[in-house]
Amino acid sequence: MLAENLLAGRTRNMGASAIREILKVVSRPGTISLAGGIPAPRSFPMAIIEKITEAVLQKFGSEAFQYGLTEGFPPLREALAAYLETKGIVATPEQILISTGSQGVLDGLGKILISPGDRVALEAPTYLGALQAFTPYEPRYVQIDTDDQGMLPDALDAALARHSVKFIYMVPNFQNPTGRTLPMKRRLAVAEIIQRHGTLLVEDDPYGDLRYGGALIAPIKTLAPEHVVYVSTLSKVFAPGLRMGFCLAPDLVRHWLVLAKQGVDLHTSTFDQALAAEYLSGGHLARHLPKIIELYRPRQQAMLVAMERFFPHSFSWTRPDGGMFVWVQGPMGLDMEAVNRTAVDRGTAFVPGTFFFAHPGEGKETLRLNYTMADEATLTRAIEILGEVFDEALTGFQKGMSSAFRSSSMVSARC
Amino acid sequence: MLAENLLAGRTRNMGASAIREILKVVSRPGTISLAGGIPAPRSFPMAIIEKITEAVLQKFGSEAFQYGLTEGFPPLREALAAYLETKGIVATPEQILISTGSQGVLDGLGKILISPGDRVALEAPTYLGALQAFTPYEPRYVQIDTDDQGMLPDALDAALARHSVKFIYMVPNFQNPTGRTLPMKRRLAVAEIIQRHGTLLVEDDPYGDLRYGGALIAPIKTLAPEHVVYVSTLSKVFAPGLRMGFCLAPDLVRHWLVLAKQGVDLHTSTFDQALAAEYLSGGHLARHLPKIIELYRPRQQAMLVAMERFFPHSFSWTRPDGGMFVWVQGPMGLDMEAVNRTAVDRGTAFVPGTFFFAHPGEGKETLRLNYTMADEATLTRAIEILGEVFDEALTGFQKGMSSAFRSSSMVSARC
Helix, strand or coil: CCCCCCCCHHHHHCCCCHHHHHHHHHCCCCCEECCCCCCCHHHCCHHHHHHHHHHHHHHHHHHHHCCCCCCCCHHHHHHHHHHHHCCCCCCCHHHEEEEEHHHHHHHHHHHHHCCCCCEEEEECCCCHHHHHHHHHHCCEEEEECEECCEECHHHHHHHHHHCCCCEEEECCCCCCCCCCCCCHHHHHHHHHHHHHHCCEEEEECCCCCCECCCCCCCCHHHCCHHHEEEEEECCCCCCHHHCEEEEECCHHHHHHHHHHHHHHHCCCCHHHHHHHHHHHHCCHHHHHHHHHHHHHHHHHHHHHHHHHHHCCCCCEECCCCECCEEEEECCCCECHHHHHHHHHHCCEECEEHHHHCCCCCCCCCEEEEECCCCCHHHHHHHHHHHHHHHHHHHHHHHHCCCCCCECCCCCCCCC | CCCCCCCCHHHHHCCCCHHHHHHHHHCCCCCEECCCCCCCHHHCCHHHHHHHHHHHHHHHHHHHHCCCCCCCCHHHHHHHHHHHHCCCCCCCHHHEEEEEHHHHHHHHHHHHHCCCCCEEEEECCCCHHHHHHHHHHCCEEEEECEECCEECHHHHHHHHHHCCEEEEEECCCCCCCCCCCCCHHHHHHHHHHHHHHCCEEEEECCCCCCECCCCCCCCHHHCCHHHEEEEEECCCCCCHHHCEEEEECCHHHHHHHHHHHHHHCCCCCHHHHHHHHHHHHCCHHHHHHHHHHHHHHHHHHHHHHHHHHHCCCCCEECCCCECCEEEEECCCCECHHHHHHHHHHCCEECEEHHHHCCCCCCCCCEEEEECCCCCHHHHHHHHHHHHHHHHHHHHHHHHCCCCCCECCCCCCCCC
């Protein structure tokens, strides 16, 4: 027998993720899942990948398979500097740090910044993977209120005045889970606030390139470069399986991120970095991205049209200009975990929104829908089923005949 | 300005690695470096890689580029189960966890097991990367004495009787930095000791396959399966740049390692895992490994012959049956950091052994030599230069004319 108390104190916080259990259930054949958060395999540039794989073997040979710098493969850092310039971000290759998925940056930030009990501010709701990265380092979370345009600057300012916060975590473009985008006016306000308070902002931007309408809004990194860690990934515009993330951080933060990364994985796969370098520098991203957008835009459109048609009037939802998600709010008190169980029995599924809140029990009446993994007809059918399930849940809920769909705890107003 | 006290308490422990600075200096053209710890690019199976890259694209298509299970790509876990069987280790594919380099397992173990102040026992000297993985979690290290056959079981037993230890970390085959291998008799003793004390052993085995003579010695994992996390990597027998590590842990430990990994990188590169699966299941490793051994064996041989010829009589060193390193001990009081600076000026370099001790300041009279990165003639020339540098250092040291090579602090006996 191994000794009791084998585990570290922090480990008790790494609870099994309920969302993982949901994703397991809905992966069974015949289920139309709107629960996932993953890109369509059809969006992967397979023909390009064949070509660049050959090119990398030719061009770099054994160098692409050798140990490399913790900071990243130089040709990829060069290519990313050029890529970031298209977003208005000025960076030298040396300032860019490559990571194993953007998850690697989030873990590294948690490791070098969070002492147990330190405060981290984030949107309510927020990205689940960020919570999974930060929580093992035992922070206290400060939730900042949001509306349909994302984080409320006044709420952020008030929170920073009340608490000393290690950093703020935010997804300003097509947020996961809500699809919301922070408008320019709020970005300017956030930039002013973080500079005034001397607070670090982690600006996570995995979805920015998946824009189906409207114009690019400048990253907050361009407005307060010394106070922002800009984090992104090629997962949504190249291939997620390659785990290719990166960040552009103030020098002090980058210095420690590199040392932390050395202890975590030494460096990110050289071969995968070489493929990514070739994808960017060969102009393949620029040519392929419009195809990804033309795949997703009609899917999102079909889902939104079906939602108008089939969802109850008491439901409201976001209509994002891009990304992969729509966020739905039902009437207060409705328990979307129970509703989802019924939906799964009928052959479709979503993620109950409560999982995306740092404070347990909030957002029980909310849910997240994904539209990248199914075609238009399938999405329409799934939304029709969900509409029926919602109608039934509402009927039971309003008549008070059944408590099955009623949230057992009080729910605070969100959204 | 960012706020002061931005960094977490643990971050002060992640000091810049002196060894990194040495490796930077010695990478300049014209220097013959025996300081590195990396495989020869010539050992990489480039022709096989071209073939299996094509095969993976054909066989798995977009699946090789999609998000995958945190636990690992199923075909790789199957292939590794078969591979481990050749070492006498019985494992189902489900028990194997893939990691981003074996470094990923070490970081994960630190995260789930070490609370600040917890004790970790390790060989003196030990693998530097393990210290870099564990140290951010703020353990106290208990150094266990070693001799030319590796860790002393009596010393381990005494340490476990004295202290409560979270786990023991050990490299039993061709250890980095010493090249030493723990004989079967000691493995049996260690297996008995850890079972009696209920202590977890982390058995790190990156070099086991690089055996140039003698017969396989069974892993400790086969002797005490419920008390051992067996960790290994394909870095030395396939390609290090692919960052392909794995472990076989008791169920409780694996459960938490998976949850920790989810927060760190979600999963290891699917494409790289698919390449590794194909390398193993296609029988390529079995065919290619003898070629790697035939590359390294004469290099080691040439270096050992030159050491006999050129090194002072007061120096002693290991004569490993495999791996990548030879460990050298000079006379007590000689400061190998100073000696290395002179060696670098003469165009060759090693790693001073003091960097491999958990407790600073120990092992100042020791050093590590690597022989995988240079051919026989170059190694002979480098050893001749080192012999001259050592002779000069000894002359100055013995005459007491110069304190340049004298270690400034007392040095405890190690070996």
